Amino acid sequence: MKWLLYLAGLTLVIAAGTWWGGWWTVPVAAALFGAWRAHARDATLTAMLAAACAWGGLLLYDASRGPVGRLTHLFGAIFHMSDATLLILTVAYAALLAAAAAACARGLRRLVTPA
Amino acid sequence: MNEAARVTKVMTRASQVAVVLLSGAMLAGAVYIGARPIGRVPALGPFLDPAHGVWAVARTAELPRTASLRMAGLTDSVAVRYDDRGVPHIFAHNETDLMRALGFVVARDRLFQMELQTRAVAGTLSELVGAATLEADREARAQGLAWGALRKWRAIPDTAESHRLVTAYSDGVNAYLAQMTRDDVPLEYRLLGATPQAWKPEYTYFLLARMSLTLSWNDEELRRAGLEALVGARAADALFPVNAPIQEPIQPVPGRRAPRFAGGVLPPPAPHDSARLVVAEAFERAAESPTIAALRGTGEVAVGSNNWAVAPQRAAAGRALLSGDPHLQLTLPSIWYEVHLQVPGVIDTYGVTIPGGPIIPIGFNRSMAWTATNTGADVLDYYAETVDDRRHPTQYLLDGAWKPLERRIEEYRGRSGRVLRTDTIYHTHRGPMLRAGGQWLSRRWTALEISDEGEALHLADKARSVDEFMTVMGRYVGPAQNFLTADTLGHIAIRSTGFYPIRPATVRGDHITDGTKSANDWQGYWPVERYPQAKDPAQGYLASNNQQPKDPVVDPSYMGSNWPSPFRAMRINALLRADSAVTPDAMRRYQTDPVSAQTELFLPAMLDAVARAAAAGVADTFAIRGAALLREWDGRFTADNERAVLYDAAMAELTQRTWDELRGATNVRRGPTPGATILAELMRDPTSPWWDVRSTPARETRDSVLVVSLGTAYRTVAQRYGPPGPRWKWSGIRTATINHMLRLPGLGRTKIPMTSGRGTLSPSDGDGAHGASWRFVVELAPDVRAWGTYPGGQSGNPVSERYDDRLTSWRAGTLDTLRFPRRAADLPAPRFSLTLRPER
Numbered sequence: 001m002k003w004l005l006y007l008a009g010l011t012l013v014i015a016a017g018t019w020w021g022g023w024w025t026v027p028v029a030a031a032l033f034g035a036w037r038a039h040a041r042d043a044t045l046t047a048m049l050a051a052a053c054a055w056g057g058l059l060l061y062d063a064s065r066g067p068v069g070r071l072t073h074l075f076g077a078i079f080h081m082s083d084a085t086l087l088i089l090t091v092a093y094a095a096l097l098a099a100a101a102a103a104c105a106r107g108l109r110r111l112v113t114p115a
Numbered sequence: 116m117n118e119a120a121r122v123t124k125v126m127t128r129a130s131q132v133a134v135v136l137l138s139g140a141m142l143a144g145a146v147y148i149g150a151r152p153i154g155r156v157p158a159l160g161p162f163l164d165p166a167h168g169v170w171a172v173a174r175t176a177e178l179p180r181t182a183s184l185r186m187a188g189l190t191d192s193v194a195v196r197y198d199d200r201g202v203p204h205i206f207a208h209n210e211t212d213l214m215r216a217l218g219f220v221v222a223r224d225r226l227f228q229m230e231l232q233t234r235a236v237a238g239t240l241s242e243l244v245g246a247a248t249l250e251a252d253r254e255a256r257a258q259g260l261a262w263g264a265l266r267k268w269r270a271i272p273d274t275a276e277s278h279r280l281v282t283a284y285s286d287g288v289n290a291y292l293a294q295m296t297r298d299d300v301p302l303e304y305r306l307l308g309a310t311p312q313a314w315k316p317e318y319t320y321f322l323l324a325r326m327s328l329t330l331s332w333n334d335e336e337l338r339r340a341g342l343e344a345l346v347g348a349r350a351a352d353a354l355f356p357v358n359a360p361i362q363e364p365i366q367p368v369p370g371r372r373a374p375r376f377a378g379g380v381l382p383p384p385a386p387h388d389s390a391r392l393v394v395a396e397a398f399e400r401a402a403e404s405p406t407i408a409a410l411r412g413t414g415e416v417a418v419g420s421n422n423w424a425v426a427p428q429r430a431a432a433g434r435a436l437l438s439g440d441p442h443l444q445l446t447l448p449s450i451w452y453e454v455h456l457q458v459p460g461v462i463d464t465y466g467v468t469i470p471g472g473p474i475i476p477i478g479f480n481r482s483m484a485w486t487a488t489n490t491g492a493d494v495l496d497y498y499a500e501t502v503d504d505r506r507h508p509t510q511y512l513l514d515g516a517w518k519p520l521e522r523r524i525e526e527y528r529g530r531s532g533r534v535l536r537t538d539t540i541y542h543t544h545r546g547p548m549l550r551a552g553g554q555w556l557s558r559r560w561t562a563l564e565i566s567d568e569g570e571a572l573h574l575a576d577k578a579r580s581v582d583e584f585m586t587v588m589g590r591y592v593g594p595a596q597n598f599l600t601a602d603t604l605g606h607i608a609i610r611s612t613g614f615y616p617i618r619p620a621t622v623r624g625d626h627i628t629d630g631t632k633s634a635n636d637w638q639g640y641w642p643v644e645r646y647p648q649a650k651d652p653a654q655g656y657l658a659s660n661n662q663q664p665k666d667p668v669v670d671p672s673y674m675g676s677n678w679p680s681p682f683r684a685m686r687i688n689a690l691l692r693a694d695s696a697v698t699p700d701a702m703r704r705y706q707t708d709p710v711s712a713q714t715e716l717f718l719p720a721m722l723d724a725v726a727r728a729a730a731a732g733v734a735d736t737f738a739i740r741g742a743a744l745l746r747e748w749d750g751r752f753t754a755d756n757e758r759a760v761l762y763d764a765a766m767a768e769l770t771q772r773t774w775d776e777l778r779g780a781t782n783v784r785r786g787p788t789p790g791a792t793i794l795a796e797l798m799r800d801p802t803s804p805w806w807d808v809r810s811t812p813a814r815e816t817r818d819s820v821l822v823v824s825l826g827t828a829y830r831t832v833a834q835r836y837g838p839p840g841p842r843w844k845w846s847g848i849r850t851a852t853i854n855h856m857l858r859l860p861g862l863g864r865t866k867i868p869m870t871s872g873r874g875t876l877s878p879s880d881g882d883g884a885h886g887a888s889w890r891f892v893v894e895l896a897p898d899v900r901a902w903g904t905y906p907g908g909q910s911g912n913p914v915s916e917r918y919d920d921r922l923t924s925w926r927a928g929t930l931d932t933l934r935f936p937r938r939a940a941d942l943p944a945p946r947f948s949l950t951l952r953p954e955r
Binding site: 018019022023024027044055058059061062063065066067068070071073074075076077078080086089090093094096097099100101103104107108110111 | 128135159
């Protein structure tokens, strides 16, 4: 239950950060979370999922406001790949940024302040 | 601490360091590709960002239903109401505000297109797209397009109305840029990792220069030099004649009710002049331009505009009718943007603008309508110059004295700002020079002369009658156009309008001229009265289709050479002669009429030749089968037709075989090909030496070439599409291709079936990338009614519904009703509305 709260909270922070700040807030928020929750085993996974959920949610919002389906189809044609690839890549990129940042920050924190 | 614990601790620490290093490396990599573009891949962070990155393009696909903004410089509020077709109707209180609003509105829908077209003229595409466009940039700067446009702009006094309006338009574009959010950045910029540039007033003149390049660039001299080396001057004169062998002129000849066949016997080809051929081929290479080929197409029938007007006495409703059908390169977004501009008591005009230009070059107002086809006059001459140094000239010889050359240093930059290359362009008093085959040539072109086309076109938008239109357009320089007008008073008129140079009697415009004598320079321009023109002719209609404007019997003055074949003119004239109660719907139908006057000239001869060969027992079975199929053909290039493909292939074969002399000794040279009218002229001489195919030992005649052409065509078509059947359907073969301006796959539309063929009113050729760019019909009733469509849509956003929503009507040959409200309130339920207010 607590984990879900962390996940939801971080998802909101990343979504808001992306909206108001930009893509770079994803690794920043994830790193802060990783450092804060350095001794939780699932901090990296939480950050990764939160980023994926945040950007996935923003994509859903985009889809509710415009023809995202048409856009994915277009990207498929432009980049010679399947229609959904760029959608998946978007979510995966956020997850990678967050996971790497959280893992790095968590590791550093654990090096500095061992349990 | 015991040893085991210490080891465990060290191991743990080592694994933690490893995790940090590994995740740090991953983070660094992810951030790097997020922040920096790699090759052609944009920086992934801002690109993929679902809030403001490329996905925002979906959210901004449609305009906000209502919006209200303050704009600097406005003196009063402006109401913009978009109708159900996405056409903005702009209601302002003065013209300066109107132009500001127009700039804003067009930029809102077509920003990337505006920048790309501007850069194509300025020769700065490489700064946006990268080194791949360097050669296009070099070509543009060598042509002097931006150089000439800047000269024009700087010569316009600040007090001139055109200066004021163009500046206001520019302010409007920049006002849009200033209020644009990250989400509004068009898709193309995101893919290129670029940001929009500020707009400058002179860019409007850049776009006019681009129209001149499309419509009045003429390097016949260079191509002709090669042709003369191949077949001799007499034959070259006959193959690319000053006067078309079939005369169906724009300016009607009183009493004539049919085309005049004026051709003679073609002189035989002379032997190749190998020494001249080397230089001539270098000239031809200099004339080869991928940009011009893309803009105009390469085949004879690729681009062919039409217009015609019917006087009240031949219209069913007793009102003058006008049809406009300019053909151009087809692109998405479309070259045109539809708009209605209104300032009460000053202007109330509907039509199409070129994004970036604050004028409506084709359209209508409450009193009249106007449209244009290209005149294609020769307004560009080449001069062979003598210079002091062949590699690095500083002076050129004129009247026995050395004159200094002007130098223009052109620097080309890539996307990073790095200099990719530097060129030096030399100028004589005539214009920019080019070097080909060791020879320096200078170029004089009306498009580079100081003039203000914007002013004439702007005044024309407000004209209230045919006469007023013609008066204000008297000052229009170019590109020369066959402007056709009709008004609510029932008048119709046409004039091939533009500046035509007066050359010395010894100078031929289609030959390279000796540049060492100033006596060879242009001596002025024709007076307007001499232009080809007609008003309210007795025949009750007027039409133009790019053909030679005046029959040389009426006026032998040189206007140009190698005119497009007049088959479209013959067809529309035949239709209009036959119809004494024309309706707007008939005008619409004629625009995509599937019959070709060309077919009537060639097909019977082809069938007769096969019949004679069959009777003599010398026809091959493929030709006999082909002839049997073509006898069943109704001669129509309709989508479901299964015979047009065979005729088309036979004509391609016939052209290829007949003009084999023009391919040079290697048989691979890509020289110019005479028009189909010359082929028609040759058809009357069955034993001409031109029929002989040099690669065969036999001596061919017209009939044998016709038979072999049809037989080969049958074999080719059967190999490609199988036996005669549904796969021969014209809809699967003759298709239109509408590429995106960056040729990005997915953003263009391909394989669009066309009702078009060789010589039809809506011709198409090659890759089908050229065609009708804006079809419209206007009925000049007291309440003007109009219908129109173009191949695309109003929005430049590829995921907008308004990106290509008109393609359906365009391909079907139907037209939408154009709304022309007198007041903003008269537009029921606007699709979007925008109110622009002055800043407080």
